[in-house]
Amino acid sequence: MDFSPIVVSSRAPLAPRNEAFSPRPDFQYYRTVATKTVPKPKLQLLHSEKLAKLPWLIHAFSTRHGGVSRPYGGNALNLGFTKQDTHAAVERNRALFLKKLGITNARTLITLRQIHSDLIHRVESPPEHSLSGDGLITNTSGLLLAILTADCLPIMVVDKKKRAIGVFHAGWRGTVKRIVEKGVGEMQRYFGSDARNMIAAIGPGVQTCCYQVGEEVRQKFEAQFAYAAELFREVKESDPVREKYPMLFLSARAPGHSELPVNLFLNLVEANRRQLIDAGVPAKNIDASSPCTACHTDLLFSHRAEKSITGRLMALAAKRRKNSAHGASRG
Numbered sequence: 492m493d494f495s496p497i498v499v500s501s502r503a504p505l506a507p508r509n510e511a512f513s514p515r516p517d518f519q520y521y522r523t524v525a526t527k528t529v530p531k532p533k534l535q536l537l538h539s540e541k542l543a544k545l546p547w548l549i550h551a552f553s554t555r556h557g558g559v560s561r562p563y564g565g566n567a568l569n570l571g572f573t574k575q576d577t578h579a580a581v582e583r584n585r586a587l588f589l590k591k592l593g594i595t596n597a598r599t600l601i602t603l604r605q606i607h608s609d610l611i612h613r614v615e616s617p618p619e620h621s622l623s624g625d626g627l628i629t630n631t632s633g634l635l636l637a638i639l640t641a642d643c644l645p646i647m648v649v650d651k652k653k654r655a656i657g658v659f660h661a662g663w664r665g666t667v668k669r670i671v672e673k674g675v676g677e678m679q680r681y682f683g684s685d686a687r688n689m690i691a692a693i694g695p696g697v698q699t700c701c702y703q704v705g706e707e708v709r710q711k712f713e714a715q716f717a718y719a720a721e722l723f724r725e726v727k728e729s730d731p732v733r734e735k736y737p738m739l740f741l742s743a744r745a746p747g748h749s750e751l752p753v754n755l756f757l758n759l760v761e762a763n764r765r766q767l768i769d770a771g772v773p774a775k776n777i778d779a780s781s782p783c784t785a786c787h788t789d790l791l792f793s794h795r796a797e798k799s800i801t802g803r804l805m806a807l808a809a810k811r812r813k814n815s816a817h818g819a820s821r822g
């Protein structure tokens with residue numbers, strides 16, 4: 492047996508790059524230098540440009556790289572307690588993730604038992620019992636608010652004047668229940684926030700390119716939103732025979748009366764962007780440019796693309812503690 496993994500001599504041709512994956516300059520693909528080990532991708536985080544401008548805020552969206560988990564290929568940074576992974580690996584990954592953000596203890600990390608609801612909790616200290624719900628808001632420094640996802644959208648909302656923060660979990664169910672719209676409302680109620688001072692970031696999730704849904708989902712949106720039609724895209728299933736021999740079918744049926752099945756795709760990012768705008772958040776303050784999880788399983792976890800065997804990404808936001816060299820922590 493040959494255990495040497497990838498040994499590429501300096502004269503060997505480049506391994507063909509899979510064009511389905513989007514290459515990133517800071518990403519380690521095979522190199523032409525001689526090596527006996529596959530380089531471990533470093534822990535890599537995504538940030539919103541708009542949120543990064545706030546010095547009092549710590550925020551990040553994790554990627555799959557730079558952890559110690561084994562079940563999802565390589566050294567995965569799985570941050571949720573999944574069936575396949577060990578508790579110890581997840582705890583270690585969480586510590587690595589926080590360390591990368593300059594946070595040295597995880598005692599104030601607050602996660603939820605996420606249930607696709609519109610339940611939002613205002614927190615002033617780490618809760619004694621685990622909370623069920625899909626939103627967390629606070630204006631207390633040092634609390635690390637976290638949402639776990641693998642296709643659903645993690646959404647951060649920040650009031651730059653009152654220095655209040657909110658994190659929300661929005662799949663299609665939570666979106667139909669208007670979780671993010673309600674989240675803005677709760678921040679106004681508790682913190683006296685003005686939506687015009689809010690900045691929002693919609694993190695990585697499954698996008699309209701990959702988010703196929705059933706007709707029943709469209710009906711639920713149509714019952715709730717006047718703009719529902721704009722959130723769905725219909726794609727006729729392609730038929731290779733018809734594409735190859737269009738003349739054969741020309742007279743068989745009038746155009747637009749194809750019997751080919753129609754696939755329906757939901758734009759969940761746009762749905763949540765519209766809710767933020769309806770709630771009063773200026774469009775220019777909304778960052779909605781995150782990559783699609785299902786398109787980028789080289790970088791992110793995707794429940795759909797990886798057929799449920801996948802890890803969890805974490806979206807984390809916190810108000811920096813004053814007088815602390817370690818950001819949100821006291822060391």
Ligand SMILES: [Zn+2]
Pocket residue numbers: 697698699700701702783784785786
């Ligand atoms: Zn996609």
